[in-house]
Amino acid sequence: MEKNVFDLLEERGLIAQVTDREIVRDLLGKEKITFYIGFDPTADSLHVGHFLQMMVMKHMQAAGHRPIALIGGGTCMVGDPSGKSDMRRVMPKEEIDANAEKFKTTMRKFIDFSDGKALMLNNADWLLNLNYVDFLREVGFHFSVNKMLSAEAFKVRMDRELGLSFTEFNYMVMQGFDFYHLFKEFGCKMQFGGNDQWSNILAGTELIRKKDGKDAFGMTFNLLTTSDGVKMGKTVKGAVWLDPEKTSPYEFFQYWRNINDADVANCLKLLTLVPLEEIAEYEKRGGSAYNEAKERLAYTLTELVHSKEDAELALKTSRELFSGAAHSESMPTTQLPCEKLTDGKINILDLLVAVKLAPSKSEARRLVVQGGILVNEEKVESIDASFEQSAFKDTFIIKKGKKSFLKVTI
RNA sequence: GGGAGUGUUCCCGAGUGGCCAAAGGGGGCAGACUGUAAAUCUGUUGUCAGUGACUUCGAUGGUCCGAAUCCAUCCGCUCCCA
Numbered sequence: 001m002e003k004n005v006f007d008l009l010e011e012r013g014l015i016a017q018v019t020d021r022e023i024v025r026d027l028l029g030k031e032k033i034t035f036y037i038g039f040d041p042t043a044d045s046l047h048v049g050h051f052l053q054m055m056v057m058k059h060m061q062a063a064g065h066r067p068i069a070l071i072g073g074g075t076c077m078v079g080d081p082s083g084k085s086d087m088r089r090v091m092p093k094e095e096i097d098a099n100a101e102k103f104k105t106t107m108r109k110f111i112d113f114s115d116g117k118a119l120m121l122n123n124a125d126w127l128l129n130l131n132y133v134d135f136l137r138e139v140g141f142h143f144s145v146n147k148m149l150s151a152e153a154f155k156v157r158m159d160r161e162l163g164l165s166f167t168e169f170n171y172m173v174m175q176g177f178d179f180y181h182l183f184k185e186f187g188c189k190m191q192f193g194g195n196d197q198w199s200n201i202l203a204g205t206e207l208i209r210k211k212d213g214k215d216a217f218g219m220t221f222n223l224l225t226t227s228d229g230v231k232m233g234k235t236v237k238g239a240v241w242l243d244p245e246k247t248s249p250y251e252f253f254q255y256w257r258n259i260n261d262a263d264v265a266n267c268l269k270l271l272t273l274v275p276l277e278e279i280a281e282y283e284k285r286g287g288s289a290y291n292e293a294k295e296r297l298a299y300t301l302t303e304l305v306h307s308k309e310d311a312e313l314a315l316k317t318s319r320e321l322f323s324g325a326a327h328s329e330s331m332p333t334t335q336l337p338c339e340k341l342t343d344g345k346i347n348i349l350d351l352l353v354a355v356k357l358a359p360s361k362s363e364a365r366r367l368v369v370q371g372g373i374l375v376n377e378e379k380v381e382s383i384d385a386s387f388e389q390s391a392f393k394d395t396f397i398i399k400k401g402k403k404s405f406l407k408v409t410i
Numbered sequence: 411g412g413g414a415g416u417g418u419u420c421c422c423g424a425g426u427g428g429c430c431a432a433a434g435g436g437g438g439c440a441g442a443c444u445g446u447a448a449a450u451c452u453g454u455u456g457u458c459a460g461u462g463a464c465u466u467c468g469a470u471g472g473u474c475c476g477a478a479u480c481c482a483u484c485c486g487c488u489c490c491c492a
Contacts, residue, residue, distance in 0.1 A: 254446080257446065258446060258447080259447080260447060260448065261445090261447045261448065262447085262448075264447090287445080288445050288447095290445075290447065291445060291446080291447080294446085294447080318446080321446090322446050360456085360457065360458090361457085361458070361459095362455095362456080362457060362458075363439080363455085365460095366439080366440075366453095366454060366455080367439080367440065369440090369454090370439085370440045370441060370453070370454070371440075371441065372439080372440045372441075373440095400439095400440090401439075401440060401441095402440095402446065403446060
């Protein structure tokens with residue numbers, strides 16, 4: 001007999017909260033259901049946080065359930081206050097639409113949308129034309145402000161004496177309405193989401209019960225956090241994106257390759273399909289087995305998100321660079337515009353700024369002074385060092401610190 | 411609507427007329443050590459030229475030889491009362 005997808009999700013440590021554990025497990029075991037996960041198009045690409053949700057969809061779809069990927073074109077106009085300590089800026093409509101389009105492209109890589117095996121909807125379609133007064137009477141009526149305020153998402157804002165606008169306060173109501181709408185129109189019985197979505201999901205199940213007296217269910221997944229509780233997928237440069245235009249496959253690979261020991265097992269469990277026994281094996285061996293585990297993680301994810309070729313290339317590049325074989329076709333490359341050169345050469349500081357390894361000349365100066373810059377494996381000793389145009393004809397690799405490599409061409 | 415606070419560099423947070431590019435912590439970056447890990451230690455962390463100059467302390471305008479610091483107006487946020 002086929003394994004219950006609920007058990008599978010639970011084994012991998014994905015499940016955080018369930019409205020009713022037994023009932024949901026039972027339901028998923030014997031019925032093919034329709035469920036939805038919402039994605040707010042607040043950025044022009046999905047990031048690793050979303051990836052977790054997509055893996056869940058994948059698992060569910062594999063088990064025969066029908067996913068609805070709901071693009072929050074409507075809710076996004078309002079902005080989810082959950083987990084945000086700042087007030088959200090209000091995004092222009094055009095930007096939201098453009099982002100939603102990009103999301104679709106990326107999602108198709110993971111989910112099979114053919115023949116109605118999965119749906120992609122945009123809640124702008126039903127939220128934008130709501131009549132305010134009707135909405136208040138039919139939906140708003142069922143929400144208790146007292147109760148809403150006790151939700152974790154709002155409490156944080158209140159306790160820390162931060163602002164919460166009326167607009168944001170309504171986000172929960174809108175999301176609740178989404179669920180109700182999908183329940184009515186598509187027979188959608190479950191909503192999934194990150195654990196920060198718990199109260200928003202409950203808003204939906206309760207609305208369905210109050211309006212129609214029927215049961216719907218919700219389940220949340222553990223957020224992808226590091227062992228110190230920080231949200232994963234953030235770097236100084238910003239989030240780790242799934243769009244190769246924003247985060248190259250090599251950078252993506254390196255992000256996972258460089259992850260903390262303490263987080264590897266968890267990531268393998270949550271984000272990949274690597275069998276649990278193998279993960280346990282890595283953990284048992286400890287020590288440098290972590291490096292194998294990290295490589296496996298990085299490779300698997302790059303393959304899933306990008307392609308097998310990208311994964312191979314990133315792996316090869318990574319190995320070559322870190323083993324000292326300082327040449328590779330696949331490493332990040334920047335082309336230096338000719339006009340940056342004066343009299344056929346360029347100073348090291350100007351070069352670093354020009355190829356964006358340093359944001360300012362002061363920063364570049366510091367890097368060189370502190371011995372953090374190597375060109376073709378040779379330390380740049382002086383800030384007065386400069387390079388002739390001919391130097392760029394051959395391999396010209398700048399190494400910044402231990403982990404950033406950049407090939408420069410002209 | 412009335413009253414009380416508050417707004418500082420990436421973040422938190424000191425500073426309350428010149429010695430302030432601004433303490434301290436966090437974070438970042440680099441160096442040492444390592445396993446492309448963690449922990450630890452060291453340096454560094456506005457910009458541009460290197461004993462200097464320039465821009466910055468919510469915004470604008472003022473006082474003063476001189477303002478993050480004083481005054482005025484405005485804007486944002488918080489709390490209390492209505």
